[in-house]
Amino acid sequence: MNYEWELHAVVPHGRGERLAAAARKAGARGGTILVGRGEHSSPVLRFLELAEYEKDMLVVLVSAADLDRVWDALKAEADGDGKKSKGILYAQPSGRTQMEADNGHELITVIVNRGYAEDIMDRARKAGAKGGTILHARGTGKPEDEKFFGVAIVPEKEEVLILADTDNSAAIQEAILALPCLTTPGIGIMYTTRVSRFAQLGR
Numbered sequence: 470m471n472y473e474w475e476l477h478a479v480v481p482h483g484r485g486e487r488l489a490a491a492a493r494k495a496g497a498r499g500g501t502i503l504v505g506r507g508e509h510s511s512p513v514l515r516f517l518e519l520a521e522y523e524k525d526m527l528v529v530l531v532s533a534a535d536l537d538r539v540w541d542a543l544k545a546e547a548d549g550d551g552k553k554s555k556g557i558l559y560a561q562p563s564g565r566t567q568m569e570a571d572n573g574h575e576l577i578t579v580i581v582n583r584g585y586a587e588d589i590m591d592r593a594r595k596a597g598a599k600g601g602t603i604l605h606a607r608g609t610g611k612p613e614d615e616k617f618f619g620v621a622i623v624p625e626k627e628e629v630l631i632l633a634d635t636d637n638s639a640a641i642q643e644a645i646l647a648l649p650c651l652t653t654p655g656i657g658i659m660y661t662t663r664v665s666r667f668a669q670l671g672r
Contacts, residue, residue, distance in 0.1 A: 472530035475563050478543050479505075479602055479630075480556035480670065485525030488546050492529045495542035500529040505604040505630075508590060524556070524602055526630075530563065540666065547670035555671030557632060559664045574664040575638040579629040579645060580606070581657030586627040589645055593631055596644035601631040626657075632664065 478488050485502040492500055503526040531539045540560065547555040559574065579589055586603045593601060606626040633641050638661060645651070645659060 471532055473533045473563060474531050474536050474665075475561045476527075476529045476531060476536075476539060476543065476558070477561070478525075478527040478529075478547065478556060478558045478670070480525050480527070480547060482523035482525050484547070484555075485527045488525075488527050488543055489529070491542045491546035492527070492531075492539050495539045496535040497529045497531055497539050500527050502527050503604055505602045507600060507602055508587075526602060526604070536560070540668075544668055544670065558666075558668045558670055559632060560666035561662060562665055572664065572667050573635050574667045575633055575635050576662050576664050577629075577631040577633055577638060577642060577645075577659065578662070579631075579657060579659045580626055581629070581651070583625040583627050585648075585650055585657070586629050588648055588650055589629050590631075592644045592648055593629075593641050596641045597637045598631050598633055598641050601629055604628040604630070632667070 476492070478485075480488060482504065489500045489502060505524045505526055506521055507524050508521050527543075529539060529543075540558070543558055547558070559576070561576070577593075579586075581589070583605070590598075590601050590603070604627070606628050631641065642659065642661065651657065
């Protein structure tokens with residue numbers, strides 16, 4: 470089977486399993502749930518160190534034939550109890566799949582050594598980003614990586630995902646690149662991909 474599309478649902482922590490079940494029921498063969506964290510924009514909550522919260526990111530590969538059915542199932546499951554702020558849902562073509570019509574959103578991905586994600590989110594928010602998700606990751610290592618008692622030391626990474634309006638994406642990227650802490654060569658990478666479909670979850 471060919472999987473021409475990637476569906477990404479970013480929802481509050483604990484809801485990923487329910488969405489994965491809905492996707493499977495609609496025809497998806499499986500999915501992956503990643504746990505990340507987000508941050509409320511409220512200065513008060515940030516001052517009180519209560520701004521951070523966990524998120525689930527569900528990634529599902531689907532065929533073109535299943536795309537609409539799985540998309541509708543994920544949105545219906547997330548909208549089901551009528552609460553607001555359920556997260557976001559977006560689709561990206563995988564491989565050589567052609568993009569559908571531009572919907573005005575881009576995904577900015579920044580992968581850096583651990584410890585810089587907060588600075589990146591602060592700068593992105595000041596440049597107009599409405600939110601983001603931080604995932605923990607680690608490098609895959611290279612032969613020249615430093616070793617300690619024969620064990621390769623692989624640096625921990627953070628992946629910052631920001632879904633931005635196309636009109637504001639460049640300004641956010643420029644703001645991130647201007648961070649003094651990112652001037653060290655080899656500290657990370659940033660790239661942008663187009664998003665084919667986008668939906669705000671919750672009513």
